Amino acid sequence: MGYCANTPEEIREMLAVIGAGSVEELFAPIPAELRAKSFDLPAGISEFELMQVMRGKAAAGGADVVPFIGGGIYDHIIPAAVDHLSGRAEFYTAYTPYQPECSQGTLQALFEYQTAICRLTGMEASNASLYDGGTAVAEAALMAMRITGRSKVVLDASVNPLHREVLSGYLARLAEVPQVAPKGCDSDLTRLMASIDGDTAAVIVQNPNFFGSVADLAALAAKAHELGALLIVSLYPIAAGLVKSPGEMGADIVIGDGQSLGNPVSFGGPYFGFITTRKRFIRNLPGRIVGETVDKNGKRGYVLTLQAREQHIKRQKATSNICSNQGLCALRGLIFLSALGKDGFAELASLNHDKAEYAKSLLAKIKGVSVVNAGATFNEFTVSLPGNAAQVVEKLLASGVAAGVPAGGYYPGMENALVVTVTEKRTKAEIDRLATLLEDALCN
């Protein structure tokens, strides 16, 4: 049943060696009054019946809906090599590489991952992954508070609302988090700059932001640095193929959700969070870090390094409580980036941009629909509809299309705004159909 191997004969032999009369005797240290009062679970089943149950649940999972939705999680291509290689059991049935000599596969892969993420974000140091995009925002804020010794974090309200909720929970007892409302769909850089003061540990923005707007953050970085604060940028990694990196714009810490890099949407996970920074802040990074070294014969190898920051050594003084991270998802990210390669990744980003711009131009032609973003966008944009966006979305869902994320649920007063996502996987036919359905819905 439980994949247990011992035969009744072997069990008898083992009990004899132990000197116990029965397996139950081994549980004697547990006082009788502490024994389970109930354990009411159905009888087990075989693989065959299990898959019937699981297929039934998966069939009612909305996988056939055409998604023009994102909210931080995006439907991108995943090269076949990603599943096959990350599906090698030598990777997925191993654990944290505590014994480096027999874990060089995982360690070198994570070193290569750290390199890829640094290059993507334009930064100098990366850890081996965090849990997801939301917790990465929170870890970055805590890191900035450690570096600066300050406890105020200025938050752009056009950062993904789900990430902002996670941040508020993490910081509830630890910091003050004033939020700066966006101007329309764009980060209000003027007000963000004005909100930074001598008590500010960091200012947190997202690029592109929740509404799809892309901004140049160089001036914000300069202002933050002038007052001794750090700039934290949450990055949608596919955008890095086309948009200037946060590092070039002056960011001190870059984070984001790595899901788009080779991980399926999977109803919420697993994904991975990434975090990169300047080399001088490396000792304040949370989580595992892989470093290069040599063995006693001078041969290059990789180990977990700076472990004195971590909970298993520092306990309550650690930089974070994180232990297990999302290693396998980060590996998928690395394989994805390697399989596409330098040109392929840039082409993928361009294609996302082209498709979104095409959709944007089509939707903007519909009577009563206008684009709200004032400037450039990347693969997401926000349109204002003549009526309530939530009602329109519900209507289009009946036709098998998720038209976008209504902004009103997160931004009171924006009930007519719809955030539309278009990845490279949305075909021209699907985009055309979205426009037709939307036009029909608005006319009727």
Place this chain on the structure above:
Amino acid sequence: MQLIYEKSVPGRKGVRTPIPDVPKAAPLAADLRREAPVALPEVSELDVVRHFTGLSRRNFSVDTNFYPLGSCTMKYNAKIMENAGSLFADCHPMLSLLPGGENLVQGPLSLIHGLEQQLAEITGMDEVTTQPLAGAHGEMTGIMVIAAYHKARGEKRKYVIVPDSSHGTNPASAAMAGYEIVTIPTAPYGDMDLDAYRAAMSSEVAAVMMTCPNTLGLFNPHVAEICAIAHEAGALTYYDGANLNAIMGKVRPGDVGFDVIHVNLHKTFGTPHGGGGPGSGPVGVKKGLIPYLPTPRVAKKADGSFGVEAHPEGIGRVSDFFGNFAIMARAFAYITMLGGEGLIEVSEQAVLNANYMAARLKGEYELPYDMTCMHECVFSASRQLKYGVHAIDVAKYLIDRGYHPPTVYFPLNVKEAIMIEPTETESKQTMDAFIEVMLEAAQVAKTNPEALHEAPLTTPVGRLDETRAARMLQVCCE
């Protein structure tokens, strides 16, 4: 082995991207545009396949080697769970939050609800959230729930108590939730010192965090009393489920007096460890704490359908959606497949295997707490010290003989600790072969200790210079 970047050749192409079927858009403005493409490798798909296949062969793993890494429960990960988990790859979580979207995702929502109910029954808790993404994340969530409970009662408590044998994540998680830590020493009988604990308990203590069986693999017979002492002072009790694999169907933390628990789906419920995650750390609570669970909650409606509900009094959101769903799907599959009897067998065989290991090895290795253990046993290499041999030397010798070493130097309260957790999925035959090598290592320690210091010799690299790594801090290739 070369890095993938070192295999790069300018102009070499990898996987083809979709064929453009829309007009090319105008380029971004210069101040927003990346000047040069990201310096990713330029390699063929076959290069990628050979590279990562090559890397995979430089790993020990459960599928290739016995992996008795104590405290990590490295059991066999059934292949069918991979099939089950991947069925949901194309289900977008945002659908569940759209108006009218719930109806389209009844399958995954019913799975989450089903898993929560399974875990509640297994642990004796009243409700469970699957949002936490790993064990440590579960701990932090649980302590945040406890903080919200005290706050709602207008109480300001500032301490969390942990035993010195606890996992490092316990104090780190409580500290992240804003608490100061009080550490209690281990008594000679192998458990938290009861007198020291009693003395530390006060109306300023928010919670005590316990791992039971503890990290020595011992079941604390005073655990109910520990809970009662906390409750008397108005503090709550936290159960770290890291070692739940030992007691399924035998003890339920909820029955014993624990208020909050987390479980590790990647340990007890057979989901793979992924080379360092993804894990999953659902949290269960007793009735009085349900209001403080994170938002949103998956709820079963009167008509039998499932919905996503805001949970306004709760601690907020601890991860973006409902947790590491594809990992949860694997755990749901595991529990459903094994059933109640199967889970009981798991714990019984895990405990049998660990006691067999203890009985066979204690002749040559010091067993500081020589009593019936649960799912793991902790030795010390103290007898080998007189030959200049340390726990790490025994560990490296095992690598040469094809075994992943046990956990060494943890728990911190055992000198030269060697922590062995065979798990239930290993056979007597596998363990006997491992035991022979452990006994052989003890002999080599006496006769030729230098051979142990030299190990490992069969791996792609020998012992690595960790000091140099920390000094050079080369964490990505230039």
